[in-house]
Amino acid sequence: MRRVTVPSAGAVPELAGVGVGWRPEISGWVADRPGLRFGEVIAESIAPAVPPRGVVELRERGVEVVPHGIRLSLGGTDPLDPGKVTHLAACAAALGSPVVSEHVAFCGAGGLTAGHLLPLPRTRAALDVLAANVRRLQAELDVPVALEPIASFLDWPEDEFTEADFLTELLERTGALLLLDVANVYANAVNRGRDPRTALDRMPLSRIAYVHIAGGAEHPDDPGIYHDTHADPVPEPVFALLGELVDRIGGAPPVMLERDGRYPPAEVLSAELDRIAETAGLATPAR
């Protein structure tokens, strides 16, 4: 494998270059893909004592693997599940991960689970809950945690902060890093008739650990709403926003593709990853 020297955002020195979210359905493609520098695995989908074969092979190739939690409900008022916290820490230990990640969201309340990440009201009370839960998570981790703002088109009437101010305050209070998803920034802006570039400008970009990019589309049932599906190609304006991000931070951040469904053929995925590398100013690996 040809190693390329690439700049990194520096917050997590072990992370650099281009990566991909490992999923069982694309394990074969990931195994064959040259030049991967890092990846992610959904924490709730693995047993740390016996990680999936494909993930173990990535580690053997020297590819960093970040456990990505999706069910901790860090912004939820229900008590944080200690078992899920321990599980995330165990995943990081088992994979030798340089960082773990979770979301600025909640997953359920009042005994009901939503089955997906829900937006929080951007209020002082929500910040208090989030910060306390993030600190509890940090207390069990030997590595930093990166927090990802989610894509949502639903606004709480209680909102007191802009998304960027809310995040900045959260990261300042907890010392956590930012997992910036440029597709989420795009979705949140266009679904409110705003310019994604302005939204990007206001984000705490100096705190970036790594970057997500993913596809999305409008759904025929909901005209005028862009859905961050992770099951469609990355649209042109999202690539453009990645380019804008690279311009703003003066270098290529570690950036990875998230694809969660309707998987295209390997060559289509490869072309998309090449395009991400090219847009970010990262060398395209030898094929």
Next chain:
Amino acid sequence: MTGPRSDHDGRADVEELAIRQAELVAALVAGGASPAGFDPARLAATRRALLRKRAGEAAKAWPLLAAAHGAAWPAVFAEHCAGRPPAGPLRDGWDVARALRAGGRLPEAAVTELAEREAALHYDGTSAPTPRRWRRLRRRFFGLRRA
């Protein structure tokens, strides 16, 4: 509101947040009333998006059931699961399969899939399915004592 409070009463604010979060989740997945102040169209779109996501996950647990419906699967899933809280992909798909069977609408291609699941696991429709083998063992060792 929950009694007198000031702007700096963090605890009361968190209690209020808990109520609002529970209202929103109930409205999105359990047929609850729309919480005050949210855009009704955006709430409805979120409800549909959550159902589509669940349908996709259930399709992975029930590949033959989903494939038998093709592009109509998300609509078939939503018809049964709208207003019902997520029970996880295995149970969500199981509930749909049983409802279809009860209505005589279970596609031929999905009959074996359901039969195999029912042979391997005991599912009471309300709690996590358990292996039938465990149930037999439990009955053998504890059954008499209970009687």
